[in-house]
Amino acid sequence: MSVVSVRSVRKAFGGHVVLHDVNLDVTEGSVTTLIGPSGSGKTTLLRCLNGLALPDAGIVRVNDVTIDYGAKPSREARKALAAQSGMVFQAHHLFPHRTALENVIEGPVYVQKEPVAQARERGMALLAQVGLAEKADSYPSQLSGGQQQRVGIARALALRPTLMLFDEPTSALDPETVGDVLTVLRDLAEQGWTMVVVTHEIRFAEQVADHVAFLDGGVIVEEGPPAQVLGDPTEPRTRRFLRRVLDPLADGREEQA
Amino acid sequence: MDAGVWELLLNSVGPLVMGAIVGTIPLTVLSFVFGLAIALAVALARMSANRLVASVAAVYISIIRGTPLLVQLFIIFYALPMLGVVIDPYPSAVIAFSLNVGGYAAEAIRGSILAIPVGQWEAARTIGMGYTLTMRRVILPQAMRVAVPPLSNTFISLVKDTSLASSIMVTELLRRAQEIAAPSYQFLALYSLAALIYWLICSVLSLGQQRLERYLGRYVTV
Numbered sequence A: 001m002s003v004v005s006v007r008s009v010r011k012a013f014g015g016h017v018v019l020h021d022v023n024l025d026v027t028e029g030s031v032t033t034l035i036g037p038s039g040s041g042k043t044t045l046l047r048c049l050n051g052l053a054l055p056d057a058g059i060v061r062v063n064d065v066t067i068d069y070g071a072k073p074s075r076e077a078r079k080a081l082a083a084q085s086g087m088v089f090q091a092h093h094l095f096p097h098r099t100a101l102e103n104v105i106e107g108p109v110y111v112q113k114e115p116v117a118q119a120r121e122r123g124m125a126l127l128a129q130v131g132l133a134e135k136a137d138s139y140p141s142q143l144s145g146g147q148q149q150r151v152g153i154a155r156a157l158a159l160r161p162t163l164m165l166f167d168e169p170t171s172a173l174d175p176e177t178v179g180d181v182l183t184v185l186r187d188l189a190e191q192g193w194t195m196v197v198v199t200h201e202i203r204f205a206e207q208v209a210d211h212v213a214f215l216d217g218g219v220i221v222e223e224g225p226p227a228q229v230l231g232d233p234t235e236p237r238t239r240r241f242l243r244r245v246l247d248p249l250a251d252g253r254e255e256q257a
Numbered sequence B: 001m002d003a004g005v006w007e008l009l010l011n012s013v014g015p016l017v018m019g020a021i022v023g024t025i026p027l028t029v030l031s032f033v034f035g036l037a038i039a040l041a042v043a044l045a046r047m048s049a050n051r052l053v054a055s056v057a058a059v060y061i062s063i064i065r066g067t068p069l070l071v072q073l074f075i076i077f078y079a080l081p082m083l084g085v086v087i088d089p090y091p092s093a094v095i096a097f098s099l100n101v102g103g104y105a106a107e108a109i110r111g112s113i114l115a116i117p118v119g120q121w122e123a124a125r126t127i128g129m130g131y132t133l134t135m136r137r138v139i140l141p142q143a144m145r146v147a148v149p150p151l152s153n154t155f156i157s158l159v160k161d162t163s164l165a166s167s168i169m170v171t172e173l174l175r176r177a178q179e180i181a182a183p184s185y186q187f188l189a190l191y192s193l194a195a196l197i198y199w200l201i202c203s204v205l206s207l208g209q210q211r212l213e214r215y216l217g218r219y220v221t222v
């Protein structure tokens, strides 16, 4: 059974339709990347998977939690859906008044009622896993962007979700710290985590993703294995997008020529 | 000034300081604690999705801020007895000041909660927190830092506002000064002494405020 299935999901903000009847499936243990131009609906689609965005219509299923947005979803259903996944934000959204370790154990201790000693032990192991054991007692403001993002990953992992969602985890980072974060993502993929990653890192998608979906204007224009979507795209829109991302100056040069 | 005045002043320091200790200071602290509790409830009500709850809170804030504190005090002490509600001077003052702080501090608390970025709410949601837990563990601890400067102003104003309680016969600093000044006609000396003591209390509080701000801001960029 797939971990995620999205059927005919539609979402509009005001009169502006952002997702047009989108379908998406994510198989267990796979890495799916969502790529596409700014404003194409990647973040919105990702947020529909954990209920941070509420679709206007359609069905979202994650594991055994299904919400049909034909009716107003109950609070319990939304909570159950949200509990399936961990989320890593572009702007990390760490709790600034708590240390790295406190950020990681906040959910386990206060939501899942895990004993503090056990949560701390697991939290330390998670921080070690993302390479930040020695930063456990630092506040987010004392960490670099890449380190903050890795704490955010540990915080999401700490709740033992079955699905990990990443919204452009490296877009706000200095170039030299991007690699640290992508390495953690690759490790998670190798450990068999089911992941959905919104990213502009085409090289990362090529090397780590099992499935790539290209969105444009709220529609999945093309999807498939990276070798096909990124290596040999059939849709002109995909080609144009890839050309622009891989060589940002290309368009300008063509116009000048 | 002749020696008699100096002697009167010297002898008055004790009674005035006692007035502060038994009157002004506990009146301020009690009213501030109750007032903050009221303010938090009113601030949350004001932000409620329930329109009726939100309007009741808005009306409360509007009345408190739109009427003089002295009038509020008189209504509780002199007017309520006409409706059969008789309250002693000291508790009357505590009630009036608490309600007043509740109205003013509510806006400061509401502003500080709204100042916390929406991403904090979203991050809390994704780790499974509901409204109450998010407020308690994520939003209020951060909002507190934002709220300290305006709430400190409220607190320091309250110290001085408690002098209004002298008008309903509560024994506090100003009342003591009046009691000694009236028979001796030494208004200048006694009221100056009272002013000096108020100023000392407020100066100590300002220092405390600075230390509290530093403590609460310890996690902000070092």
Ligand SMILES: Nc1ncnc2c1ncn2[C@@H]1O[C@H](COP(=O)(O)OP(=O)(O)OP(=O)(O)O)[C@@H](O)[C@H]1O
Residues within 6 Å of the ligand: A013, A018, A036, A037, A038, A039, A040, A041, A042, A043, A044, A045
């Ligand atoms: N809360 C909101 N209210 C109104 N409009 C919104 C909201 N969130 C997103 N939108 C609009 O929906 C569209 C899709 O936004 P979305 O954030 O999903 O795009 P994206 O593909 O993630 O873009 P980017 O690469 O810039 O992050 C955009 O036009 C955006 O302006």
Ligand SMILES: [Mg+2]
Residues within 6 Å of the ligand: A042, A043, A044, A167, A168
């Ligand atoms: Mg986005």
